[in-house]
Amino acid sequence: MTKLRDIAVPLVAFAAALGAWEAIIAWKAIPPYILPAPSAIFAKLVEDRDLLFSSLLVTLGVTLKALVIATISGVALALLLAQSKWLERALLPFAIILQVTPIIAIAPLLLVYMQPENAVLVCAFLVAFFPILSNTALGLASVDHALRDLFDLYRASAWQKLIYLRLPAALPQFLAGLRIGGGLSLIGAIVAELAAGASGQGTGLAYRIVEAGFRLDIPRMFAALALISLTGLAIYGALAALSHYLLRGWHESARERGE
Amino acid sequence: MTDALLSLHAVSKTFPNGVTALSGLNLEVRAGETLTLLGSSGCGKSTVLRLIAGLSTPTVGAITWADPRARNNIGVVFQEPTLLPWASVADNVYLPLRLTGLTRDGAQARVLEALSRVGLMEFATALPRELSGGMKMRCAIARALVTEPSLILMDEPFAALDEPTRFKLNDDLVALKNDLRATIVFVTHSVFESAFLSTRILVMSKPRGRIVDEIEIDPDVRRDADFRTSQRFSDICRRASQALRLATGEPAAREFA
Numbered sequence: 001m002t003k004l005r006d007i008a009v010p011l012v013a014f015a016a017a018l019g020a021w022e023a024i025i026a027w028k029a030i031p032p033y034i035l036p037a038p039s040a041i042f043a044k045l046v047e048d049r050d051l052l053f054s055s056l057l058v059t060l061g062v063t064l065k066a067l068v069i070a071t072i073s074g075v076a077l078a079l080l081l082a083q084s085k086w087l088e089r090a091l092l093p094f095a096i097i098l099q100v101t102p103i104i105a106i107a108p109l110l111l112v113y114m115q116p117e118n119a120v121l122v123c124a125f126l127v128a129f130f131p132i133l134s135n136t137a138l139g140l141a142s143v144d145h146a147l148r149d150l151f152d153l154y155r156a157s158a159w160q161k162l163i164y165l166r167l168p169a170a171l172p173q174f175l176a177g178l179r180i181g182g183g184l185s186l187i188g189a190i191v192a193e194l195a196a197g198a199s200g201q202g203t204g205l206a207y208r209i210v211e212a213g214f215r216l217d218i219p220r221m222f223a224a225l226a227l228i229s230l231t232g233l234a235i236y237g238a239l240a241a242l243s244h245y246l247l248r249g250w251h252e253s254a255r256e257r258g259e
Numbered sequence: 260m261t262d263a264l265l266s267l268h269a270v271s272k273t274f275p276n277g278v279t280a281l282s283g284l285n286l287e288v289r290a291g292e293t294l295t296l297l298g299s300s301g302c303g304k305s306t307v308l309r310l311i312a313g314l315s316t317p318t319v320g321a322i323t324w325a326d327p328r329a330r331n332n333i334g335v336v337f338q339e340p341t342l343l344p345w346a347s348v349a350d351n352v353y354l355p356l357r358l359t360g361l362t363r364d365g366a367q368a369r370v371l372e373a374l375s376r377v378g379l380m381e382f383a384t385a386l387p388r389e390l391s392g393g394m395k396m397r398c399a400i401a402r403a404l405v406t407e408p409s410l411i412l413m414d415e416p417f418a419a420l421d422e423p424t425r426f427k428l429n430d431d432l433v434a435l436k437n438d439l440r441a442t443i444v445f446v447t448h449s450v451f452e453s454a455f456l457s458t459r460i461l462v463m464s465k466p467r468g469r470i471v472d473e474i475e476i477d478p479d480v481r482r483d484a485d486f487r488t489s490q491r492f493s494d495i496c497r498r499a500s501q502a503l504r505l506a507t508g509e510p511a512a513r514e515f516a
Contacts, residue, residue: 144341146337146338146339146341147341147343149309149314149335149337149341150335150337150341150354151358152313152314153312153313153314153333153335154354154355154358154359154406155331155358156358160358164343164354164357164358165343168343168345171345249386249388250344250345250386250387250388251344251345
């Protein structure tokens with residue numbers, strides 16, 4: 001009953017919105033170069049599938065590569081920071097400056113120094129890196145005091161404390177950081193592709209939007225946009241499922257609500 | 260008279276924030292006894308446990324052990340169950356042995372024995388969140404027992420439990436104690452709990468953990484339902500309550516002065 005409501009209601013609402021959009025286009029006879037109907041966008045998606053899907057693979061590849069690098073380096077740096085307060089004080093300002101500077105302002109500069117493909121990767125990495133770092137660092141630092149006492153009592157080594165206590169305790173926060181980082185790395189990749197687009201080198205989905213815009217091919221712009229949205233949804237869904245699987249049973253965030 | 264397992268000599272503890280929890284405390288824990296530190300919150304009784312456990316060091320004074328090896332094998336049951344939420348009941352009990360380098364297979368017999376002592380055999384694979392408050396505490400007790408310590412420290416372990424559960428766990432603890440022959444130092448603010456479990460009660464008072472009364476209870480007396488309703492039990496309770504009231508300086512205490 002609950003399941004049905006949770007799945008059916010959002011689907012019906014979404015379908016109704018698409019239906020209304022389709023109806024208004026037909027009713028007002030709005031031409032596709034002003035605003036295409038959902039059916040026209042879908043038709044375009046099928047028509048341009050080779051072009052759009054190869055672009056999708058490029059964007060998705062960059063996003064995932066950046067996310068993997070951000071995860072490895074974010075966790076590694078968080079572990080390093082957890083070892084020493086000095087190191088934390090010294091390195092944190094850099095991380096914060098990178099975080100608060102809008103990535104769109106950094107992208108053109110990166111394009112000066114790097115090949116466009118690399119600049120796109122670095123952009124996506126930079127935005128995904130910080131939430132993973134800060135969440136993991138927070139998780140490593142916020143271990144229950146009584147549990148620390150327990151490990152001290154049994155004279156656990158620093159390594160044992162890390163493996164049996166701090167890493168598992170940090171897992172929920174790390175996964176929250178990963179979910180944020182996953183969404184942001186897609187944004188970073190798209191932003192960098194847009195910035196690089198002017199130099200005509202990109203083949204990712206964002207570049208397809210820019211290119212279709214130049215040609216006033218509005219349905220293709222929408223089709224590429226829809227693919228980007230779906231990619232974002234897929235990344236979020238995959239990471240949420242991973243998080244649920246890993247925390248299943250023991251962490252509040254993964255427990256069934258209600259009843 | 261039994262031998263001292265450990266002694267605190269003129270121990271003082273001042274925390275970095277300037278609060279003095281203990282000042283010049285002398286205390287002896289005798290081998291095989293169940294010693295209860297009874298006192299209201301903030302009287303420094305938990306600090307005594309932390310000092311004995313080695314989780315904290317005295318600012319002044321010293322703690323001496325009759326057998327220095329004993330200090331490396333202490334079981335502690337904290338106020339909260341403090342279980343690893345991601346690990347099963349059996350893995351939580353296995354933890355102390357795992358930290359000494361024992362493999363899971365090598366530890367299995369001892370883990371199962373500790374679980375059966377507290378009646379959690381059927382819940383070996385359950386996660387802590389699937390357990391009731393009393394069962395979580397049993398799991399924490401099994402974890403404290405699994406290294407077969409000669410000294411077990413318990414810091415108000417049953418304070419958060421409802422009364423029937425607390426009585427049941429008190430009974431089980433008495434049975435365990437008779438089985439294990441370990442020394443127990445038990446911290447509580449419950450007069451009834453201290454009278455039921457202990458062979459000796461030290462009543463502590465604020466400030467700075469002065470010991471205001473010492474009550475010896477015959478270790479051979481049977482701790483059962485009859486004991487709970489006996490004249491002797493209520494005498495012990497009355498004396499402990501009076502000492503506690505005098506210590507906290509409540510107006511009611513004047514009637515007894």
